[in-house]
Amino acid sequence: MSDFSLRQLQFFxxxxxxxxVTEAASRLRVSPGGVSVAMSQLEATLKVQLxxxxxxxxxxVTPAGKWVYDQARKVLEGAEGITSVAAVVRGELAGPLRIGCFSTLSPWLFPRIAAHFAAEHPGIDVQLIEGASAELQARLKAGELDVALLYxxxxxxxxxxxxxxPVRLQLALAPGHRLAAREEIWLRELENExxxxLGVQPSMGHVEDILRRxxxxxxxxxxxxxxxxxxxxxxxxxxxTIIMGRPYGDYTYDGLPLVYRRIADDIPENAVVVAYPEGTTPTAKVRTLIAFCRSEFGAEGQQPDAGRWTSREGMGEL
Structure with a gap:
């Protein structure tokens, strides 16, 4: 059996x-000399120039080096898999957790999810994939995502x-708008305005259907x-605009205030969900994500028209 180490393969x-060699050393946070020595030792062991x-x-990279590179990647990935399995045997949560997130939701949800897992479950590699709901669901069914956060x-x-x-659509207006002083507004009052x-489906179609109804x-x-x-x-x-998201503070990027008003019309109920392929059993990592989200973002005891996300940090409304 060839006498080379995983560390040498990682350097290569x-x-x-x-x-x-210099950039590789910077990436690995070691000295260039250490990388050079590891490369020389690996080439001497394999008896081929890489x-x-x-x-x-x-x-x-040499032609032989390209072939060794492909094999080295597989070996390193296999070693990572063994490490993850060992962590699971020890009762730890480990490995990748691929989270898809509807693009308008990710600023509200993902930062706190990432912070929680980094602090409480550092063995889990939390990955974010943003996109439209249809794309995320297609990737869920194709096995490319573990879960998706969407409406x-x-x-x-x-x-x-x-x-x-649970969440409810709201009306957002400039503070100087003629209806801004009202707490509740009928949509028909916006005629001709x-x-x-939002130009993202299916949100675009849902909002316009509500307006027409x-x-x-x-x-x-x-x-x-x-x-x-x-x-x-x-x-x-x-x-x-008719909008679901309301950042805490009610100010825009350029510092201007907004007002949010409840829509008086009877509009469909909605909720944020952690979605996964039908017929599958959520893994321990997914169950941990669900438990955190329900605790952090306040599904317990919340009414569909309550509007405000209850949380320890004061999330604002959706």
């Missing part, structure tokens, strides 16, 4: 991927989920896929 993979060291031009009314066939917190709406033909002046762009435009008096 880093050199190939970074293109130089990289060409070119002064001032980095390191080039219940976005869920399609083949996906189920656990409710985290310009709207600035209220007898309002929306005059959509602008659309954006970025909620913060919409909020900033509304704050400047360029139109109103």
């Amino acid at each position: 993979v880093a050199v190939v991927e970074e293109g130089s 990289i060409l060291r070119r002064r001032g031009k980095g390191a080039a 219940a009314n976005h869920m399609a066939g083949g996906v189920t989920g656990t409710e985290i917190v 310009e709207a600035i709406l 209220a007898g309002l033909r929306p005059n959509v002046r602008w659309r954006s896929t970025n909620v913060e762009t919409i909020r900033s435009m509304v704050a400047r008096g360029l139109g109103y």
Whole structure:
């Protein structure tokens, strides 16, 4: 059996991927001399030249080195898998947790999820994949994600989920708007006013259906896929929006205030859910995520029209 170490393979993979011994050393936080020695020892053990060291031009991988690189990656990945299995045997949560998140939800949800797992379950590699609900659900069913955080009314066939917190659409206006002093507003009162709406499906279709059912033909002046762009435009008096997300503080990126008002119309109930493929049993990591989300974001005892996310930090409304 060849007498080489996982550490030597790790150094070699880093050199190939970074293109130089110096950059590999920086990535691994070791000295360039240590990397060079490890490379020489590995080449001596395998009796083949793996990289060409070119002064001032980095390191080039040889044809033999390319084949060894592919095998080395597999060996290192296998070693990581063994480490994860050992952690599970010891009762620890470990390994990757691939979380998809609807793009408008991730600023509210993911930072606290990441902080919690970093502090309480450091063996779990929490990964974030943002996107539209349809894309996330397709990736769930394809096995590319473990869970997805999205709205219940976005869920399609083949996906189920656990409710985290009920939410309700709200009306966002500039403080100087003629209706801003009211606590509750009927949608028909916005007739002929310009709207600035989210341009992401299925949210776009849901909101426009609600407006039409209220007898309002929306005059959509602008659309954006970025909620913060919409909020900033509304704050400047360029139109109103129907929105789910409300950051704590009610100010836009450029420091302008917004007001949020309850919609008087009877609108569909909704909730944030942790979704996973139908017919699957949530893993221990997924169950841990669900438990944290329910505790942190306040699903327990919350009513669908309560609006406010109860949490230890004062999350604001959705």
